Amino acid sequence: MSSIQKIVLAGGCFWCLEAVFQRLQGVEKVVSGYTGGNILNPSYKEVCSGDTGHAEAVEISFDSNIITLKQILEVFWNLHDPTTLNKQGADHGSQYRSAIFYIGEGQKAIALNSKLEIEKSGLYSDPIVTEISELKEYYPAEDYHQNYYNLNSSQGYCNIVITPKIHKLGVMYKEKLKEN
Numbered sequence: 001m002s003s004i005q006k007i008v009l010a011g012g013c014f015w016c017l018e019a020v021f022q023r024l025q026g027v028e029k030v031v032s033g034y035t036g037g038n039i040l041n042p043s044y045k046e047v048c049s050g051d052t053g054h055a056e057a058v059e060i061s062f063d064s065n066i067i068t069l070k071q072i073l074e075v076f077w078n079l080h081d082p083t084t085l086n087k088q089g090a091d092h093g094s095q096y097r098s099a100i101f102y103i104g105e106g107q108k109a110i111a112l113n114s115k116l117e118i119e120k121s122g123l124y125s126d127p128i129v130t131e132i133s134e135l136k137e138y139y140p141a142e143d144y145h146q147n148y149y150n151l152n153s154s155q156g157y158c159n160i161v162i163t164p165k166i167h168k169l170g171v172m173y174k175e176k177l178k179e180n
Helices: 014-021 044-048 069-079 105-121 148-152 156-172
Strands: 004-011 027-035 055-063 098-102 131-134 138-140
Touching (some): 004 069, 014 055, 055 098, 105 131, 148 156
Antiparallel strands (some): 004 055
16 A cells, blocks of 8 residues: 545635745645635646636645654644635635545544644634535646746745745744755
8 A cells, every 4th residue: 555645725815824834844745726615627727717716725645654644734834824715924815725625534634633633723713614525627727837836036025925824834843844
């Protein structure tokens, strides 16, 4: 049985999630894309309209012998604000919602338990609004969205929004980071 698993997470701009999860030991691949909506194979322009129901998300392939889903979700909860409905920072709309799209009942149980733990932790004073839904379909984003931060780290948005998240990750999870 393979130890490679996948999970799909949404928490604001997919560039932010992609850049952070790419740096975790045990994460094999991160693909930016769209899920949770009602049209087939949406484009970035369509998703940005807010009319598709899709969220910007990342599909994370990880080796569960190196990093567990519970550890991935721990990073997820600390990476974005799961208490804001359809909003992360300056990004507004349902395409920026907080969501965990699980694959199978095992992942569902881990996601629900993780959400319960973060609620009990007191890390956030407002209620957690993160959606937990079964993954139905995942659509990779256009090529220019893939590996975005690594290819465009000097771009303004990357410097202002993504780089601080990577630094925060480095402080919190040194032992889980890949050697770059």
